[in-house]
Amino acid sequence: MKHVIVGNGVAGVTAAQSIVRADPTAKVYIFGEEPHLYYRRPLLWEFIAGQIEQDDVYFRPADWYAERGIHLHMGIRATVLVPLEHRLTLSDGTTVTYDRLLLATGGRPFVPSCQGTGKQGVFTLRTLDDALAIKAYAQRVSAAVVIGGGLLGLETARALRTAGLDVTVVEFAPHLLPRQLDAEGAEVLQSLLEAQGLQIITGGAIQAVHGDERADCIWLQDERVVPGELVIFSTGIRSEVALAQAAGLEVKRGVVVDKQLQTSAEDVLAAGDAAEFEGRVYGIIPPAIEQARVAAANMVAPGSATYTGTLPATTLKVAGAELTSLGESIVDTNEAVQLRHTDFPGGHYRKFVLREGRVVGAILLNDNERVRPITQLIEQGVDVSANSDHLLDDDFDLKSLLQAS
């Protein structure tokens, strides 16, 4: 059986590994547009910060692929897919046929339309090549602006600060991490970040990147000017769907997949940031890995594995702060019970969201020991209503509510 995988990111590599484990006789080919072996994107921050070398970001040496009989082709883009003929055309002009195909094409940064984004010094961060370019540019300047105070934006800002730059984060929403944190928690986080030397502007709408050929500052719509010769847009991603769309597959925000990770085309599956499952593109690593494993199982033995979704959980580590947001952490006050505990001096924040007596979401700032039990409470759907008055207490043992497994 010949399996072709488009994309050498975490979804593509995980799927390849799962396929050869399940069927050592399988022929597996990966085509990846980037001219690099698989590397871990989260390590790009440490690379930019100067804490590790380029060699340290790679996770799988060339031997790893070869030893498993996985044929890796780097620097090759898949340009045309013809599902009816089970055929793929590649950027070097060759074609390849497949029995089963996995689209693991990931995502690319989204940059909102605004004047000046084409100037020198304006970047996005997705790939190792982006990180190399940012790092080289950062050595020539002293101030940076990161547009976007989400998870990726804050980590990028911290990396640049560690590299010695003055860094301002500009967030459009009224508070940081609008997708993971509520206003109260964001206030605690912001004060921690400011203490680490980051400057933070919330409610800031960018009007233009200013400068001649090179960026030198940012103009905001309220006429504030933010200095920064290095400007990084961290304003979300879009699934990379071009290949699928041109091939006539069903595409919405991502390539639409069912519970088997099967797309609308026979023998074509999708996983990771490229895939949309039940209306959702996750955009983070744990679902990409889970989806890749299920897709691989179904490539080897169709119908053998089912994907039911991943509890969205993100953990952010910024300058000593550990933030985890789980499930439905941001909800309307009227439709769920929200329990909060704020400890400003200690930099702690704890919030649980309850619906019909069950925990459906949580935010934990600097409260690591509760992450695992609260995740399990959400997954098990335990009715906690009898204990809701004490759930936030420092000495309440959440584990005591878990069902034995």
Ligand SMILES: Cc1cc2nc3c(=O)[nH]c(=O)nc-3n(C[C@H](O)[C@H](O)[C@H](O)COP(=O)(O)OP(=O)(O)OC[C@H]3O[C@@H](n4cnc5c(N)ncnc54)[C@H](O)[C@@H]3O)c2cc1C
């Ligand atoms: C700097 C950074 C840090 C991050 N940190 C975290 C983190 O700490 N935790 C977390 O959960 N998530 C993190 N993420 C998000 C995470 O990296 C993604 O969710 C994950 O990489 C998705 O994996 P993927 O395999 O679907 O896509 P990708 O990793 O994007 O891989 C897709 C690959 O496919 C290639 N490709 C696309 N089209 C084609 C084509 N037509 N032909 C051939 N190749 C193609 C692309 O070049 C790319 O190499 C981070 C992202 C970035 C940018």
